[in-house]
Amino acid sequence: MRNKGMKTDHRHAELVFGLVYGVGTEPDKIVRTLEDYLKQFDYMPRLFRISDYLRSLDLGIEFDDESPVELMHALMNAGDEARRRTQSDNILAVSAANDVLDKRTLDEHGEPVASFNVAQIVRSMKRPEEVALLRTLYRPGFFLIGIASDDDEQELFLTNRRGLTKEEALGVIERDRDDQKIHGQRTRDTFYLSDVFLELRESKYESQLKRFLELVFGRPFITPTKEENAMFMAYASAARSSQLGRQVGAAIATPDGAVIGVGFNEVPSRYARAYCEEDSDDHRDHKVGKDSNYESRKKITESIVRGLDGKILDKLNAEQIIMATLQHIGTPQPELAHHANAILDELEQQKVTTNPAEVRQLIDGSDLRDVTEFGRAVHAEMDAIMTCARLGIATKGKHLYTTTFPCHNCTRHIIAAGISKVIYIEPYPKSKAEALHSDAICFDENEAKESGKIPFVPFVGVGPRRYLDLFSSQLTTGIAPELKDRDGKPIQWKRQSHRGPKVPMEPYSYLEREQKALDENKAKLALLTKSEES
Numbered sequence: 001m002r003n004k005g006m007k008t009d010h011r012h013a014e015l016v017f018g019l020v021y022g023v024g025t026e027p028d029k030i031v032r033t034l035e036d037y038l039k040q041f042d043y044m045p046r047l048f049r050i051s052d053y054l055r056s057l058d059l060g061i062e063f064d065d066e067s068p069v070e071l072m073h074a075l076m077n078a079g080d081e082a083r084r085r086t087q088s089d090n091i092l093a094v095s096a097a098n099d100v101l102d103k104r105t106l107d108e109h110g111e112p113v114a115s116f117n118v119a120q121i122v123r124s125m126k127r128p129e130e131v132a133l134l135r136t137l138y139r140p141g142f143f144l145i146g147i148a149s150d151d152d153e154q155e156l157f158l159t160n161r162r163g164l165t166k167e168e169a170l171g172v173i174e175r176d177r178d179d180q181k182i183h184g185q186r187t188r189d190t191f192y193l194s195d196v197f198l199e200l201r202e203s204k205y206e207s208q209l210k211r212f213l214e215l216v217f218g219r220p221f222i223t224p225t226k227e228e229n230a231m232f233m234a235y236a237s238a239a240r241s242s243q244l245g246r247q248v249g250a251a252i253a254t255p256d257g258a259v260i261g262v263g264f265n266e267v268p269s270r271y272a273r274a275y276c277e278e279d280s281d282d283h284r285d286h287k288v289g290k291d292s293n294y295e296s297r298k299k300i301t302e303s304i305v306r307g308l309d310g311k312i313l314d315k316l317n318a319e320q321i322i323m324a325t326l327q328h329i330g331t332p333q334p335e336l337a338h339h340a341n342a343i344l345d346e347l348e349q350q351k352v353t354t355n356p357a358e359v360r361q362l363i364d365g366s367d368l369r370d371v372t373e374f375g376r377a378v379h380a381e382m383d384a385i386m387t388c389a390r391l392g393i394a395t396k397g398k399h400l401y402t403t404t405f406p407c408h409n410c411t412r413h414i415i416a417a418g419i420s421k422v423i424y425i426e427p428y429p430k431s432k433a434e435a436l437h438s439d440a441i442c443f444d445e446n447e448a449k450e451s452g453k454i455p456f457v458p459f460v461g462v463g464p465r466r467y468l469d470l471f472s473s474q475l476t477t478g479i480a481p482e483l484k485d486r487d488g489k490p491i492q493w494k495r496q497s498h499r500g501p502k503v504p505m506e507p508y509s510y511l512e513r514e515q516k517a518l519d520e521n522k523a524k525l526a527l528l529t530k531s532e533e534s
Helices: 028-040 050-055 068-086 091-102 128-141 151-161 166-177 187-191 205-216 226-238 292-307 315-328 333-349 356-364 380-391 408-416 433-437 445-451 464-471 510-520 522-529
Strands: 015-021 044-049 118-123 142-148 196-199 249-253 259-264 399-404 421-426 454-458
Touching: 015 028, 015 128, 015 187, 028 044, 028 118, 028 142, 028 205, 044 050, 044 091, 050 068, 050 091, 068 091, 068 166, 091 118, 091 128, 128 142, 128 187, 142 205, 151 166, 166 187, 196 205, 205 464, 226 249, 226 259, 226 380, 226 399, 226 421, 226 464, 249 380, 259 380, 292 356, 315 333, 380 399, 380 408, 408 433, 445 454, 510 522
Parallel strands: 015 118, 015 142, 044 118, 142 196, 399 421, 421 454
Antiparallel strands: 249 259, 249 399
């Protein structure tokens, strides 16, 4: 068994950090700060840059360092090509793991061993599949760091510092955020998977990163901020949803952080609440067996297609009309078929459809797919507001936390309920909130103070998925923090004398961990099978 005799050393357990950020974000100073802090914990940082790796590959792509915009697109093209060629959307994370493995030392049997007091840093991640792989490989020892910056900050950096035009900047930002190609970048979808969210502006990331690493290394008495606690309540509420699309949770809190109501997206019942697991007459969507919003959109599409019946040219009708027209203008009979086919080919080249099935697909792929009005579920934000209404709790002036950016339907109710601030994690591109309610909402707190509008701002802090790992002092796994000394006084924690990562990564597979536990306890097990006489 590999590394069978290895001693587990939690104090020096290896760590892996992934970074995710949008193009136009300046990560270098955050990486330097991360490296400096890690050294204070006696950890050596090792950086793997995916962009450098892509440039080293033979992908048939040229990199023009003289043109910033061409270089950005070339790097994106290289990532797309690597994923396309391998038909694997996590291949760049595989490459990062391979780099880590190549740098490991070998034992006397030629097997790689764990690198103690080492922190691997992977920058930057662009696909959710990459995150999933590294979490599978490194489990609790992997942390994803999201660097938040809004569109205006990214555009300003690209235009002022990189010399792009506004149109070029917006183009690369949109492509990086959500490329529509099959193997394209999905930075937006990757970002919301982060374990901690940092702010780039005003160097706030320094104190945020310091606090995060101290949590990772088990510093006691760091407790959640009011934002972290409220978002965790929203995240926990989301787990109650059985919706076919996604689980969303919301929480409403006072500006001081007292949570007064929670909600989740689910079908409402006659019991003045959503259906739940215990209801004998459960009529949630998975019980009914269909998504009413999807079914309604499908019916609308079919009604449009029926309305176009006889008005859509199929190939046979198009050919007959073209032939008749050519005859009318005096085209010689021997040339009719040749000219007709040439016109039909040109129509096809111009993407002019003569296929009713394609018309149906075009309608299905239009903005109609963003319609959410026909779903049976109450959305999480609305559910949280209704919870407060049922309990007679005022929502005016309160803050709303949601795991996903509110849709336009929820936004109108948020405005009407008097909510004064919205904090979200996951962006929701289908939302028409800004287009429909720009008079009442904005996306910057400074603008909100000047205009009186309601700010919708991204969440900053420890993400809810690692909330218990980093804040709980009664872990089911990992190392519980020491809170007091022998005299009952609060422990004096120091970076140089930390006990190691709070939730350390074990350098074994579960089979190896089983074997290790048996080896270490073999003598004790033998005692249970011996008789006292012997």
